[in-house]
Amino acid sequence: MQIACPTCDKRLQIADEKLPTDRKVRITCPACQENFTYNPDGTALLSVVPRTETPPQPESAPSEPTTNQPTADPVETPPAKSAALPVPTLNLDVLEAGPPPRVLVCVDDAAQRRDYDEILATLGFSTVHIMEEQVQAMTYLTQVAYDVVILDAKFDGSTLEANPVLACVSEIPMEQRRRMYVAVCADEKYTYDAIGAYSQGVNLFFSYTDGREALRTLEHGMADHKRLYRIYWDVCQELGKE
Template identity: 25%
Template sequence: MVAEEGVIVVVCDGCAASFRIPEDKIPAGKTVGLTCPKCGHRSSFTASADDVETKASAESVSKSCEHTEQGSSFLPDPMAGEMERPSASLVFAEEEGDLALVCVEDLNLQKQLRMALELMEYQVLVAAAPHEALKNLRMHTCRLVLVHETFGGGDETRNPVLLYLERLSMSIRREMFVLMLSEGHSTLDSLVAFVRSVNLVLNVRHLPEMERLLGQGLADHQRFYEVFLDAMKEYGRR
């Protein structure tokens, strides 16, 4: 286990894959177990007080995680005592791949999107229900979010994930790229994208072109915010 600025880097004992864990997600002194998504090997480690920013930060995370659900790759160490169990179920993105969240209920569409994103070297989380998607958004840094317009049973105006993303602070939201999958709207409809506060609209008929369109959208997004952040820095606001 190695501490970097803002993160703790954990190396799998089985295959040597490395994982980056945000410091503020790990309570100091807690022993946690991690099942490697690559090889399935279980490793455990204890976060020292030096691996987190403050005790208050750790206590805050511990309290907020008491109500999270079980079942992800981040599991309790069976050899640890009751007081050493982790306070959250988390999934960690490997250093070589950003995290993408797929919010789609249709199993066939889930499979298509997962395959396409893995080919683009993303670490993929799939949420089949709104509560699962919102939990992942709160617990992880998702660089890419794909959400179907009817996710959660309504239309895009009542979509719980889109509403959540729309209310995020700009400092957080600009770190994400949000693609809305649609049955009725046209691909690259900029007006719908603006109204729904997403970066790109993709009609499901154009899924075979997703890699090209998404790559172009991500490149435009990065160029825009590079200029924006440079301007902020120039005026002393960053």
């Protein structure tokens, strides 16, 4: 898709699958460095970072000069703050975020991060993105095509019932979601609960107590996932839909 910068009219070529279909996204033009918002319905490109200016004061009718009257300094009214939630900035550099296969890791524990970074590389992943906060994770998740997502249910203060990153996963288009294997680390009662995983829209639940052994289970789960969809992708390719 080509998107024109409303400031300098530069044409930006962005793949359709990189743009979210259910929310606005902020784009930084690489030519003029101005920010603007892309509306997913394609009807408007609106500036989202207006320049701060003092609102024009209405002109008053001239009056007769008076004497012995106190004068007051004019008071500038600050611009009203927008009540809208901020949208993730679409950084064009992020779109070229390493070769596939890619994995997104959202965990808080530093030791677990090191384990994932080390072991995932041995499993053949070319790119491992380790996130530090929810907004960063959602920004990457909506802009980069991942093969695997590993998410701690308690990542960045969230819970399994109220997890913004997990909600973001559920909004990914199904064509892309079928190519993604999502594993969630949760309390032990959820461990390897296939029905529970299905109800949450993920592929695997594993426990905090599994440690490094969970990655062995993850490896088997990814292999099963590929086998499950192999025939589906072959048929799509034969029908010209791949």
